[in-house]
Amino acid sequence: MNKVTTLPEAVRELVRDGDTVSFGGILSREPVACTYELIRQNKKDLTVIVDSRDETVEHLLGAGLVKKLESAYVWVGVIGSGLHFRRAVEKGIPRRVEVEDYSNLAIGMRFLAGALGVPYMPLRSMMGSDIPEYNPRIKITEDPYGGEKVALVPAANPDVAFIHVQRADKMGNCQIWGMLGNDINIARAARKVVVTCEEIVPTSEIRKIPNMTQIPFYCVDAVVELPFGAHPLGVAGCYWIDTPFRKEWLAASQTHEGFRAWLEEWVLSWETHEEYLRKLGPDRLAGLRKMELDNFRIPKIVGC
Amino acid sequence: MNKVTTLPEAVRELVRDGDTVSFGGILSREPVACTYELIRQNKKDLTVIVDSRDETVEHLLGAGLVKKLESAYVWVGVIGSGLHFRRAVEKGIPRRVEVEDYSNLAIGMRFLAGALGVPYMPLRSMMGSDIPEYNPRIKITEDPYGGEKVALVPAANPDVAFIHVQRADKMGNCQIWGMLGNDINIARAARKVVVTCEEIVPTSEIRKIPNMTQIPFYCVDAVVELPFGAHPLGVAGCYWIDTPFRKEWLAASQTHEGFRAWLEEWVLSWETHEEYLRKLGPDRLAGLRKMELDNFRIPKIVGC
């Protein structure tokens, strides 16, 4: 069961125009390299279902690939606003995007429902607010047991999910360190899953600590070894956030034309992730890695 | 936040006659020592909500402490039948027990609902079967999104849950190795949680691998260090199943009187878990430990 492939291959094989897609991670461990590849292959008219996002969704919006966005939050961390999100929603640049708001827990419950194969999930958020007023897919109902009010949200079962993890084996068993976001449910909810990882490890490494395998192989369709696959965001135990890089693309993104030029320079002018890393340069990559390893390392697991 | 106490104290303080109780583990890692203490303190008229069980529920049924049983499965592993379960249900010995059947996933969903603080959970099991015919709390409904049939089960929020884990700190952060059963949801669903553990470790040990902390301190009310707290069942990385011991109590339990005599000998004739372990003897305990460690050890975690 060897699912190892390349990112261009995985995107070509598994994603179609018009698909519904989701991304793992959240502000860190987002599969940024995957969105670069979606942009390179110009996968259009996507419906995107996400919790809270910056780079992944901002880039797709800026590149005009998103038809509809079902989300709780799109903004760029502490360093800026959601420039592309605002431009798309407020001005239709580069294209109109339909929005559908949820809370973060509501998006989490949509993925949980999707992961469990049930059509919806009840929760106690959003009641009394305007979120359901503008989103008819959130239903405020009476629970048939105690007659209490509960909000219902529909299952999310994206066509394709992209998940970036610290390590996976070639079967697709994934071990994630640090915060887990909604990855575990997203992987189970999606029809097809592309895993990119910092490192492909032998299955024997996975077996040393099976309690850390959050995503089982049977959810996964493609495995790609992609070090720095979340750059410029961070990955726990691997590298810290590249803030100067983020500020650069944000500065460029003040205008749509500026972002197109940035895309040309950083995404469209080559074919592979390796070239992107070469352009960043080994010193910068080593610096980001050192900044993380000075603070946090993935613990060493000594099996018996 | 030091929650360390003794088992007699925890049971005295936290459990009342008539309470609804649940137990973690499943066929292994069941908190058997806790049920011994419930029997010693004669906590009566309990409603028990469990997935699949042997020792924990069998002992409580045999001791006549259970008023109602909401479960998916009660039997004694591969070595026997549910003698006390059968005697209670078929003959009312030592007392009548009301039963309410679910499937294992249904019980799991009841705890998940309880853990999330929502009143119910939808699932796709039990439809078309007789389980809902005899259990009016399972409702077959139409989902308001696609009109599909789904079964609903009510949240389980037991008054007290007992969870046995490999290690916990004195705040109550628990790290569990091996199969996890429904423990994570049971701990969150219960109003009060008693954690017994093979070993209390410093919080600094917990911090070496926070991804392994499945139960956060804020769910936990009492922490008791109780090595061999699941005996005669097994605990992954700690000890293997004591089959001869299990066959002995099963043999004794062929009659209710036989079980009372066994209880007298093994549970009621002393006050503390330490005396029980002394009666088992160090050779037997060392043997059980060796049988496990020859096969599986909790991996050593080397932090940075």
Place this chain on the structure above:
Amino acid sequence: MSPACSYTTQEMMVSACSRLIRNNECVFIGVGIPLLAGVVASKIHAPDSVIVYEAGGIGAVSRRLPWSISDNATTDNALVATELWRALGDVQRGYIDLAVVGGAQIDRFGNLNTTVIFGPDGTYQRPASRLPGSGGSNDLASSAGRTLIVMKLEKRKFVKKLDYLTSPGYLGGRGERERAGLRGGGPEAVITDKGIFRFDPETGEMYLDELFPGVTAEEVKSLVDWDLKVAPSPKTVAPPTEKEIRVMRMVDPLGVVLGSKSKQEVQPFEEYFRTMKSCYESMVILI
């Protein structure tokens, strides 16, 4: 693949069941014969099948035969150790190709009872005979890609009408699963100690499809409480091979599944310790 010269009925059932497990499948497995069949399949013709245990162990490579769906051995050297609701949730989501379960009563549509036998004046709350309940059986029967059922053939077990329908087969016939809202494929075969039954693709009714060596269709019909249909010319199930027998005896030297030791017999602790140790040692050869 030389046939074994001598084997028990249990061994024959384990062998027949194991052969229905295909390579590369995710197999959700219950205790007893299903469990041993899964282990045998993974050691012989289905090395890339992965066994999923209900309490959360996935893909274990243990030096012990698991004795339950949740004992320590179910996560030794496993690929994943997770939660019960996750494992069964993954079945519900459709990730599990095959489930192998047992039962106490079965009807002609493959529906199972493992809850109660009412007896003459029994009720659900006070039956003549209380059985363990569904466990995960209903969930597997509802949602697994397909299911195999393993049961001894006896007239009181193969009944016209179940006392209680715990786990769905084809309910009242083909099409009824879908109408009830079930998504799993339903039962594929019933493996007994006399032969293998399959289900009519049109009606969903069980028929005798293969016979164990030396068993006749008439004998089988006499052990079933309804007018059993029989395939035009039932094949004979090939007996266990030597290799299959060797593997199963190596894996289960205590006879937990194969039944070579009495369940009731209380063994002294020291003897238990020694037997388990030799068991691990023989399993090591297989890993």
Place this chain on the structure above:
Amino acid sequence: MSPACSYTTQEMMVSACSRLIRNNECVFIGVGIPLLAGVVASKIHAPDSVIVYEAGGIGAVSRRLPWSISDNATTDNALVATELWRALGDVQRGYIDLAVVGGAQIDRFGNLNTTVIFGPDGTYQRPASRLPGSGGSNDLASSAGRTLIVMKLEKRKFVKKLDYLTSPGYLGGRGERERAGLRGGGPEAVITDKGIFRFDPETGEMYLDELFPGVTAEEVKSLVDWDLKVAPSPKTVAPPTEKEIRVMRMVDPLGVVLGSKSKQEVQPFEEYFRTMKSCYESMVILI
């Protein structure tokens, strides 16, 4: 507790907010001032409070100030690293005592808008100004034991009527939360750069309760778009102590929260690397 001789408004807000966090509380914290306030509280008067971050980090002891609710630092040396839906599910279940959040618009009942400003002809699908959305804010406002809100006091932010109610305060007044089905306690205080607001226990309406040094009630009233009620004799908030200021500057040398560096300014990578390194070194002293 000597007062600091000089401090910025942001530092005053961080200090005022941090003091409302009690020891032994589980505090669910948003980015920006809430985050820094939580860290300051835990280093000064609330050492046994535990900070919970939305993406799953609980009780981190990091040598870096987390910059978001999900960056690597939120799980460094943490007690628990889990999932987003679990952390917010634990809020829903009632395990979280206090949540600290921000907002773009607030009304007199403490309801918040972080979704859209419609503008003259705007609609939800095409507003004048699109904001990030709820994130976890609605979930916290719905279910946390109580909430603190941190916002700059401006007339366009403290409005008569919200464009869009993202996160519930007391909705239309006391009692309405319960009727809507919400279980959390609702807002306790609003910490601004001019003073602290609290809520009438009877009506749920916001009133000015405490003033920052040198600020008058009239000034505050002029920055609020409705006829603001004022406590009989508003207390003055004590200024930050030297220790508080020292801790916050040590923890945030990049000015991520305190704003000493411009957000837009692009720093060369080498300088960023050096500043982060000195940041870790100063944090080590605090751990």
